[in-house]
Amino acid sequence: xxxxxxxxxxxxxxxxxxxxxxxxxxxxxxxxxxxxxxxxxxxxxxxxxxxxxxxxxxxxxxxxxxxxxxxxxxxxxxxxxxxxxxxxxxxxxxxxxxxxxxxxxxxxxxxxxxxxxxxxxxxxxxxx
Numbered sequence: 001x002x003x004x005x006x007x008x009x010x011x012x013x014x015x016x017x018x019x020x021x022x023x024x025x026x027x028x029x030x031x032x033x034x035x036x037x038x039x040x041x042x043x044x045x046x047x048x049x050x051x052x053x054x055x056x057x058x059x060x061x062x063x064x065x066x067x068x069x070x071x072x073x074x075x076x077x078x079x080x081x082x083x084x085x086x087x088x089x090x091x092x093x094x095x096x097x098x099x100x101x102x103x104x105x106x107x108x109x110x111x112x113x114x115x116x117x118x119x120x121x122x123x124x125x126x127x128x
Contacts, residue, residue: 006018006058010050011028011050011051011054014047014050015030015031016030016051017030018058019087023092024059024060024062024091024092024095025091026057026058026089026090027055027089028051028054028058028087028088029085029086029087029088030047030051030085030086031083031084031086032047032081032084032085032086034082037082040079041081041082042079042081043081043086045074048076048086048106049072049074049115049117051106052074052115052117053069053072053119054088056102057069059090059091059092059102060092060100060102060121060123065123065125065126066124067100067122067123068123069119069120069121069122070099070120070121070122071119071120072118072119072120073117073118074115074116074117075115076114076115077113077114077116078113078114078115080108080114084108084109085108085109086114087108088104088106088117089104090103090117091103091104097123098122098124099120099121099122099123100120100121100123101118101119102118102120102121104116104117104118104119
């Protein structure tokens with residue numbers, strides 16, 4: 001895995017933690033802080049998206065190739081409250097010479113689905 005992905009400054013700023021990473025798979029988590037809330041006092045969609053996008057980056061980047069997002073789509077299903085922990089899990093669906101397709105889900109600790117995610121990555125060889 002590319003060290004640049006592991007050193008994602010925005011993910012660190014959010015407090016996102018890596019739970020598990022394997023080729024084509026990643027799981028991340030974070031706890032909703034007060035400054036992550038929107039005007040309705042629930043987690044801002046951008047925070048939820050950022051967590052699952054980080055899992056996507058981890059899943060799509062491997063030692064030989066870098067995966068760069070060319071499309072991402074999220075469906076928000078359930079709101080998230082202050083101090084709630086959310087978990088993002090992303091799996092590779094297919095990978096060709098230049099494109100990778102991924103699906104993900106964001107859940108809470110009870111397994112309730114918070115959001116569903118789909119994305120595509122452009123794959124390029126990592127510079128030596």
